[in-house]
Amino acid sequence: xxxxxxxxVLTEAALAVALAFVLGLVKxxxxxxxxxxxxxxxxxxxxxxxxxxxVGAVAGAAYGVLDLISDPYVLNPVQVLFDYPLPFAAxxxxxxxxxxxxxxxxxxxxxxxxxxxCHFISGVAFFASYAPKxxxxxxxxxxxxxxxxxxSLLITLAVVVVLLRALGAARPSRxxxxxxxxx
Numbered sequence: 572x573x574x575x576x577x578x579x580v581l582t583e584a585a586l587a588v589a590l591a592f593v594l595g596l597v598k599x600x601x602x603x604x605x606x607x608x609x610x611x612x613x614x615x616x617x618x619x620x621x622x623x624x625x626v627g628a629v630a631g632a633a634y635g636v637l638d639l640i641s642d643p644y645v646l647n648p649v650q651v652l653f654d655y656p657l658p659f660a661a662x663x664x665x666x667x668x669x670x671x672x673x674x675x676x677x678x679x680x681x682x683x684x685x686x687x688x689c690h691f692i693s694g695v696a697f698f699a700s701y702a703p704k705x706x707x708x709x710x711x712x713x714x715x716x717x718x719x720x721x722x723s724l725l726i727t728l729a730v731v732v733v734l735l736r737a738l739g740a741a742r743p744s745r746x747x748x749x750x751x752x753x754x
Contacts (some may be wrong), residue, residue, distance in 0.1 A: 574626040577745065584630040587618035591634045592641070599722075604701055605644045605654065606690065606719045612662060612727045616679050617734055619666035621744040627682075628663025635659035646697050653693035661685025670747050675735045676728060683724040690716040 574580045595611035615634060619627025635656035645651055664685045665678030694712025702711035743751070 574622055574746075575629070580622055580626060580745070583622065583744070584618060584626055587614040588630050588634045588637065590614040592637050595634075595638060600719065602715065602719050604698060604715075606716065608719050608722045608726070610726065610730070611638075612679075612683070612686075612723060613730050613734070615659065615662035616665045616675075616682050616727055616731050617738075619663050619682065620668065620670040620675055620678055620731070620735060621738070621747060622666065623746050624663040624666035626663070627666040628660040631659035631662035632656040650693050650697040653689045653696075658686040658689035661689060669750055670735060670744075672732050672736060675732050679724065679728050679731055683720055683727065687716055687720050690720070 575584070591611045591614045594613065595609050597609060599608040601607040611634070615627065615631045618630055635658065638659070639645075639651060639655040644654070662682045662685075665675075665682040667681065668674035668678035691712050694716055695708050698712065698715075699708035702708050
């Protein structure tokens with residue numbers, strides 16, 4: 572995590588986690604057994620695009636722990652991992668893509684897909700009993716988690732692309748400078 576040795580990167584990560592926490596409190600829609608449509612992924616995806624996958628994953632996991640502390644839904648210790656730190660650490664996947672509008676789209680989709688996989692596994696392993704009678708637990712978990720993650724993905728996509736363009740005029744991150752030199 573050499574990125575965290577830079578005060579600017581550490582500050583940006585701390586601000587992204589704090590902003591994700593505040594935005595996570597604003598829920599457009601809340602699912603009955605956890606999960607919600609909110610704006611929490613926006614700063615985490617933007618951070619990963621600007622600072623890379625390692626910084627994005629660590630900040631995402633930190634946010635996941637804060638989310639667990641503030642609004643826990645605990646059935647099992649393994650379920651906690653798959654519903655809190657791991658899915659938000661997946662926001663770091665956005666950092667595998669260039670901080671361009673196209674990279675933002677691909678990175679956001681990759682990050683949300685990673686989050687979906689974590690919640691899907693948790694849904695199959697720990698929430699199958701919540702499936703309506705006759706429903707396959709895999710289908711139920713996929714449908715349940717897509718019900719809030721797809722709208723959250725669309726919101727995050729729109730806002731991240733706009734913000735990334737707006738931040739283009741701001742002082743670029745060290746990663747952005749390095750990527751532009753190699754382009």
